[in-house]
Amino acid sequence: MGRQAKTVERLRAAIEALSEHNPMTVRQVYYQLVSRQVIENTRTQYQAVSNLLVDARKTGEIPWTWIEDRLRRPRTVGMWSDLSAFAETARRSYRRDVWATQPQYVEVWLEKDALSGIFEDVLSPYGVTLNVGRGFDGWDSIRNAAARYNAAARYNGRKRRTTVLYFGDFDPSGEDMVRSLRERLYFFNISPKVIKCALTKDDIERYQLPPDFAKKTDTRAAKFIARHGDVSVELDALPASVLRDRLTTEVEKRLDLNAIAKVREREAVEIKRLVALLSAA
CATH class of the missing domain: 1.20.5 (Single alpha-helices involved in coiled-coils or other helix-helix interfaces)
Structure with missing residues (x-):
């Protein structure tokens, strides 16, 4: 049985997005289709994309290596x-x-584990550490970061500053995570410069990213809506090429x-x- 026209269009857009960057998670492909206005941002559409990507890999239309699952990985022993x-x-x-020879210590923090593959590829040549929070980081992660920044600030007996480049969603929680990170690091007497590099309101307008409504169940929603309006966009919606270029630029100008x-x-x-x-x- 042949595919419907809408399904063919979704598959074409998915292959186009994956050709530009791979591998991606199913979630990344979904938000790329949302940002390209191929589909609407709904749970039903997400499941439809997920099913389509399975079928396309089974038929060989999309290589298996183009889609990755970052959570379900075997823990092998090197031999x-x-x-x-x-x-x-x-x-x-x-x-x-x-x-040892850098004027400042730089780290990148990422809200979304689904995007970590892109970030790891970009950051590896520079030796920059990536910290994936999966939302608000736990206190153990914050304490470990404070220890890293304390050691970096006194590397080889000389003082230097620490800069944290943050990448997260534009929504009530995503906008509040920078404040939370600063305050919780300060509990350990650490005060790095924390900069949100993406996603911003300017990104949404510049790249015409389709918005969703802010989650009203989020306790930070009222304050966020009063300041930015009833809009919410996930970092995954930003084109992968734009995200790579932004990350590279923000890192290089500090090294x-x-x-x-x-x-x-x-x-x-x-x-x-x-x-x-x-x-x-």
């Missing part, structure tokens, strides 16, 4: 046949600390890129030595 086989892992894994390049040069020399030692064993 190697011998030291020479481990040498390749060592080559890929060894990273020299870039923060000494020349210092990182010098660290990478020394790192390459050390990797060759390490691989030679392991391969000869």
Whole structure:
């Protein structure tokens, strides 16, 4: 049985979005279709997209590797046949600390685990830590962050500032998370500069992202609506290319890129030595 015209259009848009960036989670693909105004933002539409992506992978129209499930992952134990086989892992894994020569310490905080793949790909070359909150972070996560920032501020006996770049939804909770993060870190006598980089009201207008209504059950809704109006948009709706560019720009303008390049040069020399030692064993 052939697909209906609406289903064909959804599949075409999904393949287009995934061709621009993959892998994505089902949730990411769904919000990309919402932002492109292919579907409405409803639970029924989400399930329809989920079913369509399953069918398209079964028929080979969408590669299995283009869709990922970041929650259901096997916890495997790393093993190697011998030291020479481990040498390749060592080559890929060894990273020299870039923060010893940086004027400030930078971290990125992300509200949505579904987007962490995009963020990890962008941040890895810079050695920037990604903290995924999945909403409001628990106190243990906040305490651990405070310890990291305290150590970073006194790295090698010199003081330097810490900047946290925050990416989250534009809704009552998403807008309040920056305040919450600042206040809870201050409980541990840590006061980094916290900047919300996305999603902003300007992003919604600039990229014409389709809004939803703010959740009235959220205790922060009344204050949010009074300030911004009855509008709510998830970070997932922002085009992946825009999100990558925003993240890259915000990180790079706070780092000494020349210092990182010098660290990478020394790192390459050390990797060759390490691989030679392991391969000869």
